[in-house]
Amino acid sequence: MERTYTVGEIVKTKKPHVCGSKDWKILRVGADIKLECCGCKREIIMMRFELNKRIIK
Numbered sequence: 001m002e003r004t005y006t007v008g009e010i011v012k013t014k015k016p017h018v019c020g021s022k023d024w025k026i027l028r029v030g031a032d033i034k035l036e037c038c039g040c041k042r043e044i045i046m047m048r049f050e051l052n053k054r055i056i057k
């Protein structure tokens, strides 16, 4: 089943970011997904399938 993502939603990744935070805020949803780290506020863009693999469901 396809996981859906909503702008503003917080997702948790299995592995922490370099800053130690596991929480990410979704900034944009499209073919790829833009995320902001809740720890250091750094922004990254990830393909949807990559995010599906990395988050805790």
Ligand SMILES: [Zn+2]
Pocket: 017, 018, 019, 020, 021, 037, 038, 039, 040, 041, 042
């Ligand atoms: Zn971070």
